[in-house]
Amino acid sequence: MKKQWFRLDNAALIFPAIKRRGWNNVFRISATLRDDIDAGILNRALADIRPRFPTFFVRLRTGFFWYYLEEAATDVRAQKEYAYPLTHMSQSELKRCCIRVLYFENRIAVEFFHSVTDGTGGLVFLENLTARYIELRYGVVIPKEAPIADLGAEPRGSEICDSFPKHSGRFAMSRREATSYRLHGTREPDGFRHLITGMVPTEKLRGTAKSFGATVSAFLAAVMAESIKEIQERECPERKLKPVKITVPVNLRKLFGEETLRNFVLTLNVGFDPKHGDYSLREICDQMTFQIRSEAVPQKMAARIAANVGPQRMFLVRIMPLFVKTPVMRAIYAASGEKKGCINISNMGTITVPPEMEKYIERFEFIIGVQLSYPNNCSVVSYGGVTYINMIRSIKESELERLFFSKLVALGIPVEIESNGRAGK
Numbered sequence: 001m002k003k004q005w006f007r008l009d010n011a012a013l014i015f016p017a018i019k020r021r022g023w024n025n026v027f028r029i030s031a032t033l034r035d036d037i038d039a040g041i042l043n044r045a046l047a048d049i050r051p052r053f054p055t056f057f058v059r060l061r062t063g064f065f066w067y068y069l070e071e072a073a074t075d076v077r078a079q080k081e082y083a084y085p086l087t088h089m090s091q092s093e094l095k096r097c098c099i100r101v102l103y104f105e106n107r108i109a110v111e112f113f114h115s116v117t118d119g120t121g122g123l124v125f126l127e128n129l130t131a132r133y134i135e136l137r138y139g140v141v142i143p144k145e146a147p148i149a150d151l152g153a154e155p156r157g158s159e160i161c162d163s164f165p166k167h168s169g170r171f172a173m174s175r176r177e178a179t180s181y182r183l184h185g186t187r188e189p190d191g192f193r194h195l196i197t198g199m200v201p202t203e204k205l206r207g208t209a210k211s212f213g214a215t216v217s218a219f220l221a222a223v224m225a226e227s228i229k230e231i232q233e234r235e236c237p238e239r240k241l242k243p244v245k246i247t248v249p250v251n252l253r254k255l256f257g258e259e260t261l262r263n264f265v266l267t268l269n270v271g272f273d274p275k276h277g278d279y280s281l282r283e284i285c286d287q288m289t290f291q292i293r294s295e296a297v298p299q300k301m302a303a304r305i306a307a308n309v310g311p312q313r314m315f316l317v318r319i320m321p322l323f324v325k326t327p328v329m330r331a332i333y334a335a336s337g338e339k340k341g342c343i344n345i346s347n348m349g350t351i352t353v354p355p356e357m358e359k360y361i362e363r364f365e366f367i368i369g370v371q372l373s374y375p376n377n378c379s380v381v382s383y384g385g386v387t388y389i390n391m392i393r394s395i396k397e398s399e400l401e402r403l404f405f406s407k408l409v410a411l412g413i414p415v416e417i418e419s420n421g422r423a424g425k
Contacts, residue, residue, distance in 0.1 A: 029107035169302030185395030245271035247341035
């Protein structure tokens with residue numbers, strides 16, 4: 001029987017081209033339950049949801065013109081967690097399956113190669129896997145209302161499509177922008193990823209953000225930018241200061257009314273130039289809020305989509321062999337892909353689940369990996385009245401986390417800290 005295959009969506013095209021022996025773009029979403037995980041039941045749940053979510057059970061394949069995703073040849077099995085979060089997903093692993101399902105004690109985690117989906121799509125997958133696990137484990141019936149799918153139904157075309165070409169504007173927006181300051185430090189030689197989780201009361205965080213006239217995302221971006229500004233000022237004389245910019249993903253589904261489970265986000269680099277003068281935290285919040293609100297609109301996002309989709313449609317690009325395309329894409333990414341921002345802050349917002357699931361789930365977490373050329377990243381998710389701020393790094397130095405969480409505490413937001421164990425500097 002012929003295996004089903006899928007073209008990479010527009011955002012996914014870059015990730016196979018830029019992966020390296022020790023790095024690729026992977027993220028993780030997990031659910032912590034109140035009881036230890038039964039691996040046999042988890043594997044049954046995986047098998048049950050596979051027909052309904054075919055774009056997740058795929059492996060990476062190399063064609064003559066493009067990379068593509070093909071239905072995984074074997075069953076995907078859950079593994080007991082064996083290392084730190086987001087260990088490298090090797091080429092041989094990607095050839096078997098582009099997702100990794102893990103369990104440890106009472107936690108279910110799924111790690112996704114970014115060519116498969118983005119955070120929103122990954123969350124839908126995890127919610128449905130967890131829902132099916134709870135049904136099998138506890139004998140409850142969970143209503144089939146979004147985001148919980150009817151596993152007996154066929155996948156909808158709107159869920160598996162590439163939504164980028166549909167919403168591409170007529171004219172492309174220029175990608176030109178100033179290069180930002182870059183964080184750096186002493187790399188861990190064995191590839192270890194330090195993970196610091198700050199847990200804060202969601203209502204207190206929202207209230208503080210509101211007092212600055214900002215959303216939670218804009219407020220956290222402002223506090224992070226202020227922290228990075230201080231690090232840069234210690235290192236550089238005033239004349240050499242560079243812009244401090246935070247990369248903020250924008251979920252395009254909300255702007256364009258789409259329900260695709262594949263990638264459908266674009267990023268904005270928002271911030272300020274410290275050479276223009278001192279900014280208070282309130283002024284930084286104002287800058288972040290204005291820039292996000294003015295840029296995250298359908299018209300400008302359509303122009304940004306056009307800048308990405310346009311080259312893909314060019315005849316010469318389409319007929320160019322993949323072995324020629326790959327170094328070209330790598331060169332373009334090296335020149336502009338990560339030089340315009342200091343760090344990502346990806347906020348998934350508040351997760352809600354059907355009441356029938358709530359009593360079984362203790363917490364959710366969302367972790368994005370470090371980028372290829374910069375060593376820190378931050379991801380945020382809220383559940384059950386708690387906001388989990390995950391800061392990951394591939395370097396020994398922990399100064400950014402110390403500054404960031406200390407500033408939240410100084411603003412009256414209590415922070416409880418967890419880490420994955422290895423001491424930093």
